[in-house]
Amino acid sequence: MAATQNEVHFCDIPDAILSNIFSLVSDTRTRNAMSLVCRKWCKLERSTRKSLVLRGNIRDLYLVPVCFKAITNLDLSLLSPWGYPLLDVSNQPLLLAKILGNSFPSVVSLTVYVRNPPILHLLVPQWPNLTHVKLVRYHQRFNAPLGSDFLALFEHCHSLASLDLAHFYCWTEDVPPVLEAYPTIAASLSHLNILSLSEGFKSNQLLDITGACPNLRELLATCIFDHRFIGFIGDETLISIASNCPRLSLLHLVDTTSSSNTGADRDDDGYALEDAMIRHTALGDFFTGLPLLEEVVLDVCNDVGNTWPAQELLNSKCPRLKSLKLGHFHGICKALDCWPDGVALCRRLESLSIKNCADLTDSGLIDISLGCSKLTKFEVQGCNRITEIGMWNFSHILRRTLIDVKISFCKNLSAVSSLKALEPIQDQIQRLHIDCVWESVNQPEGEASTSSKLPAEFKNFQTEKRSIISEETSSNKKSKHSDRNGNDFCSKNWANLQHLSLWIAVGQLLIPLPLAGLQECPMLEEVHIKIAGDCRYQPRPSMPAFGLSSLVCYPQLSKMKLDCADAIGFALTAPVGHADLSLWERFYLNGIDGLNLKELNYWPPQDIDVNQRTLSLPAAGLLAQCRNLRTLIIHGTANEHFMMFFLKIPTLRDVQLREDYYPAPEDDTTTEMRVYSCSRFEDALNRRQIPD
Secondary structure, three states: OOOOOOOOOHHHOOHHHHHHHHHOOOOHHHHHHHHOOOHHHHHHHHHHOOEEEOOOEHHHHHHOOOOOOOOOEEEOOOOEOOOOOOOOOOOOHHHHHHHHHHHOOOOOEEEEEOOOOHHHHHHHHHOOOOOEEEEEEOOOOOOOOOOHHHHHHHHHOOOOOEEEEEEEOOOHHHHHHHHHHOHHHHHHOOEEEEOOOOOOEOHHHHHHHHHHOOOOOEEEEEEOOOOOOOOOOOHHHHHHHHHHOOOOOEEEEEEOOOOOOOOOOEOOOOOEOOEOOOOHHHHHHHHHOOOOOOEEEEEEEEEEOOOHHHHHHHHHHOOOOOEEEEEEEOOOOOOOOOOOOHHHHOOOOOEEEEEOOOOOOHHHHHHHHHHOOOOOEEEEEOOOOOOHHHHHHHHHHOOOOOOEEEEEOOOOOOHHHHHHHOHHHOOOOOEEEEEOOOOOOOOOHHHHHHHOOOOOOOOOHHHHHHHHHHHHHHHHHHHOEEOOOOOEEOOOEOOOOOEEEEEEEOOOOOOOHHHHOOOEOOOOOEEEEEEEEEOOOOOOOOOOOOOHHHHHHOOOOOEEEEEEEEEEOOOOOOOOOOOOHHHHHHHHHOOHHHOOOOEEEEEOOEEOOOOEOEOOHHHHHHHOOOOOOOEEEEOOEOOHHHHHHHHHOOOOOEEEEOOOOOOOOOOOOOOOOOHHHHHHHHHHHHHOOOOO
16 A cells, blocks of 8 residues: 555554455465464454365364364365375264364355265264255265265254255265155255266156255256156156246256267267157246246257247246256257347347257357357357358457357367457457367358348348348458468467367377467466377377477466376286377376476376276376476376475475276275375475475
């Protein structure tokens, strides 16, 4: 604060105002720095902190600080060793649970890793006023009666309003019985997340759940939409869900196969081999029964055709709708008549995601962009008929609002064409996902010729649409320049891009990324790279490195997620003529030492035959060369002496192994970090003097 005539100091601000200022600071490191200024500031910081994630070793839980009395949101799921039973480390688990309860008496929101049911039986009674609980478990379920994992929760938490089981492995049969056994608590639930790690919920189970929880406002569930299975979700189930929970404002119904490759079990045109047992008339009745909807996700495994009438009802019957995601829905926008139709009528939408819509064309994109003029986020995945021209016009029309775009698995949109299509918004886009497909794609002439017509006889929506297309096409040509060889190129400055997400197939290189159009990203802070494919029968990499060194041109890059979990290979001895995963890890991590990374999340590739995701020796050596790392999270296992390499990183402060994949290894083997191995490594890490 600037000095005034009376030289008022910052500390002279009244405590009430200063406390409000502290409450507005959310960054953990900033709050920690504020607490070191003086004792008054330390006391204020502790009294205003509402959220805390414990990251120590479970053997040191008895040393938990007692100065955070105002904490309301407590996360116990990331303690080390990760996934180890929370209270098994002590001979007096009840005493340890009481210490936690006394240290954080105001907790109303709890996240905890529940390896076995006794953990909840001891912890939950310490906080009887819990309103939100998130359970985490990637290990296999204990052989116990149905619903036993949740009994303690429902017995002691009578104020429970929110339950999150998205990262908790259990059987689908576990959930309905406990909800029916405690009808009062079930009726008080307003949020239920059952995006299960196991198989999807059947129709009868979903109806039992929604029948027991009539006051739900947010429901997220993994379901079975495939009519070849018993208990699939169909017309009657959808209508019954709307009848059981009419107050829903957020609804996610996702098929169990939704996370798989979009090209699986589909023909060349993008249509599935089977149709879903859902009619557009039933969809209309479904939307009519849920007038309070604000966010909808419907991702089914088979095709639902001619859905534009249901989309129009969604607009008229759900006036609060702001976010919509549709998977395998066809005919969402006909784009044939002179008036907008289907999803283009949803004018209040701010977020739209379209997945595997085989008949979506460039004209449909134009209709959507003209109708949904408030869109800030748009995702398109597996739509093979849209082209660069359509996406360019789409982004140009929405250039004042669109800041978050994802383009994935679209046959006519390679990495280069996707970036060219987003040129109208490249100075304002903040988040971007593209697929690193480097082949150039020839644009079909049909859409281009259609989009350039300008019929003068229409003074309506169609006239406006075609006029805009003509205007943007001419503007597109003018915006391009030519180099000395006469080749067209455009400006490559993405001034506000902060987050970049990339999908790339095994064996492909990252090197062409800057040259493809992402050469200048002065604000880029985080990159997420997902590598997928089968390494087992791929030829050995012809290049020494994947191309991480090409990211050195981004000066602000400090966070990275390198996800090789979907890269499959031989973890142990590979057959003659094939490379094992250690060679592939060397290929993908080579050059990472040249990046100024502060935070790294790394998923090692896996051997699905032995369920092994282990850090190899070359990977450990390359990661140890990242001299500026502060946080390193490895989503897999590692040998203890490989982990000791990381002690050479002078700034490293937070390291953890997380086996957050199902099924997580039940027992430690001789090649993995065990409980005492983890403790020895953390002791050695904490003994160092870390510059801050």
